[in-house]
Amino acid sequence: MRKKVCIIFGGESVEHEISIISANSILNNIDKRKYKVFGIFISKDGEFHEAVYKINKSLKYNFIIKKRNKILFSSNxxxxxxxxxxxxxxxxxxxDIFFPMVHGTGGEDGKIQGLLELLNKPYVGCDVGSSSMCMDKILTKETLSNKLIRTTGFIHFSRNEWKDNESAITKRIAKKIDFPCFVKASNLGSSVGVYKIRNKKELKDKVRAAFKFSERILVEEAVLNPEEIEVSVLEDKKIIASTPGRVFPSDDFYSYNAKYVDGKSTIEIPYKRAMNVPSLMRELELTSKKVFQILLCSGMARVDFLFGSTKRVKKPMLYLSEVNTIPGFTEISMFPKLLNNEGLKLKKIIDILIKSAEAKFKKRSKIITDYY
Ligand SMILES: Nc1ncnc2c1ncn2[C@@H]1O[C@H](COP(=O)(O)OP(=O)(O)O)[C@@H](O)[C@H]1O
Ligand SMILES: [Mg+2]
Structure with missing residues (x-):
């Protein structure tokens, strides 16, 4: 009998539309002889609807949202x-297996994973703790820098700390971080709440803007004219790291506009510099795998780096930037493309992810939860 796989997509985040394209790409590439597909669509206002699928004239499958049909979850x-x-x-x-494909808020931060955990069913990707750690830029940076993974210098503070000590924090930023720097809301994606600050004068306004999105703010050193590198990590029986790729953002940095709006950013697979510098290639591979393990990831992650110099360190180096646990999954997204370059087609990637979810679930089910 075919296993029933439920793709959950949409969501309240700014990546709602990308999530729909990602879900359709899974729908079109999943092995339908092995798996029967069911869809749950989360609307922008947070309602869960049934999604069925149809095949169109160009023989592509498409999810159709049944707005009248709402979904309830049951512990049965x-x-x-x-x-x-x-x-x-x-x-x-x-x-039988859930496949969360909601990017960003609500989907990539552990919330959906928590719901699925309570349903006691296997699901693809990182668990609750790992998802929320990777979504939180401050926690990610603190955890990784404690394990000696190189990231840019940073400080962080809460809304209250800023209110009480604005001038002391500003002084610390000028002294420890310097300009240019990046101000970021701690727990968003898609470059929302991310600002490049060129001088002290710009700081206050942007900190204020970032506080609209989050209770905690991260300020970090800028990598100057960085090369933006991405590596796909997939957990089969062992952890596989792809050859890296590079993004050329169409903006001053990889902003929301450069990611989703103007369509002018381009990619390079494989990343040429690493192809010519074996030590850099090795560093990217080892660091990606290590980061995946330190952050307790499961199934998949896209690990992003910046390569370049900073005001303090003139020699260009590799800096870990962030980890995405539900990366874009459209047919032109970096995550599947990097794995394609390794000879892994989307159909195979999906199969590996489902198998890996089942294996994790089996292991977890053996953990004792009673104690007399
Ligand atoms: N320290 C930095 N130095 C240089 N550019 C940065 C730095 N931090 C972020 N950026 C730029 O901002 C973009 C978005 O930041 P990131 O931390 O990846 O947030 P998001 O989770 O929203 O993608 C990056 O892709 C990069 O272009
Ligand atoms: Mg990013």
Missing amino acids: VNRNIVIMNKNEVQSKTKI
Whole structure:
């Protein structure tokens, strides 16, 4: 019998539309002889709807949202999804494996993973703790720098700390971080709440702007004219790190506009500099795998780096930038493209992710939760 895989997509985040394209790309590439697909769409206002799929004229599958059909989750393991139509139960179904594909807030931060944990079913990707750690830029940087992974110098503070000590914090930033620097809301993605600060004068306004998105702010040293490098990490029986790729943002930095709006950013696979410098290639591979393990990731992650000099360190070096646990999964996204370059097609990647989720679930199920 085919296993029933449920792709969860959409969501309340700014990456809502990308998530729909990512979900359709999984739908089109999943091995339908092995897996039966079910969809749950999360609307921008947080409602869960049934998503069915249809094939169009160009033989592509597409999720269709059934706005009238709402989804309820049930702890009954044999009927864990209840489809409601106008307050009437329309049908019940059993999902074997969940595949969260909601990028950013609500999906990549451990919230959906927590829900699936309570349903006691396997799900693709990182667990609750790892997801929330990777989504939090401050926690990521603190954890990794404690393990001697090179990241740019940083400080962080809360809204109250800023209110009480604004001038002391500003002095510390000028002394320890210097300008240019980056101000970031601690727990967003897509470059929302990320600002490049050129001098002390710009700092106050941008800190204020970042506080609109988050209770905590990270300020970090800038890598000057950085080369932006990405590595896909996939957990099969062992952890695989792809050959790196490079992004050429169309803006001064890889802003929201450069990522999603103007369509002018380009990529380079493989990353040429690393192809010519074996030590850099090795550093990228080893660091990506190490970071995946330190942050307790499962299944997949895209590990991002910046290569270049800083005001303090003139010699160009590799700096760990961030880890994305539900990276873009469209057919032109970096995550699958880098793995394609390793000879792994999307169909195979999806299969590996599902198998890896099942293996993790089996292991977790053996952990004792009773103690007399
Ligand atoms: N320390 C830095 N030095 C230079 N550029 C940076 C630095 N931090 C962030 N950036 C730029 O800002 C972009 C977004 O920052 P990032 O931390 O990756 O946030 P997000 O999670 O929103 O993608 C990066 O892709 C890069 O272009
Ligand atoms: Mg980023």
